[in-house]
Amino acid sequence: xxxxxxxxxxxxxxxxxxxxxxxxxxxxxxxxxxxxxxxxxxxxxxxxxxxxxxxxxxxxxxxxxxxxxxxxxxxxxxxxxxxxxxxxxxxxxxxxxxxxxxxxxxxxxxxxxx
Numbered sequence: 001x002x003x004x005x006x007x008x009x010x011x012x013x014x015x016x017x018x019x020x021x022x023x024x025x026x027x028x029x030x031x032x033x034x035x036x037x038x039x040x041x042x043x044x045x046x047x048x049x050x051x052x053x054x055x056x057x058x059x060x061x062x063x064x065x066x067x068x069x070x071x072x073x074x075x076x077x078x079x080x081x082x083x084x085x086x087x088x089x090x091x092x093x094x095x096x097x098x099x100x101x102x103x104x105x106x107x108x109x110x111x112x113x114x
Contacts, residue, residue: 013073015073018050018055019048023048023050024049025048026046026088027046027047027098028044028088029042029043029044029095029098030043038063038064042061043060044059044102045059045088045095046058057072057083058070058083059071060103061081068106068109070107
């Protein structure tokens with residue numbers, strides 16, 4: 001039987017391998033304009049293609065009340081949320097493309113450990 005920590009190690013290894021790969025990156029932003037979870041909140045994603053799907057490898061959550069939460073293989077989840085485990089579909093999901101510079105600027109906006 002595989003233990004929880006063993007499964008988490010597999011998850012971390014999967015996301016780390018994708019992040020460290022030389023696969024082309026795509027960048028997206030989601031704005032919760034409808035109030036599905038937190039009206040006005042934003043999420044930014046860095047994604048790579050894997051088996052025909054866009055997989056988020058880094059994610060920034062910007063709650064409407066302020067603050068920032070960053071997720072990657074280094075911190076897959078915390079008390080506030082986590083790196084999405086759903087593929088990003090730019091044709092069906094309410095996301096818009098953003099530039100790499102926009103993502104990186106926000107990722108580096110303040111000191112952090114991820």
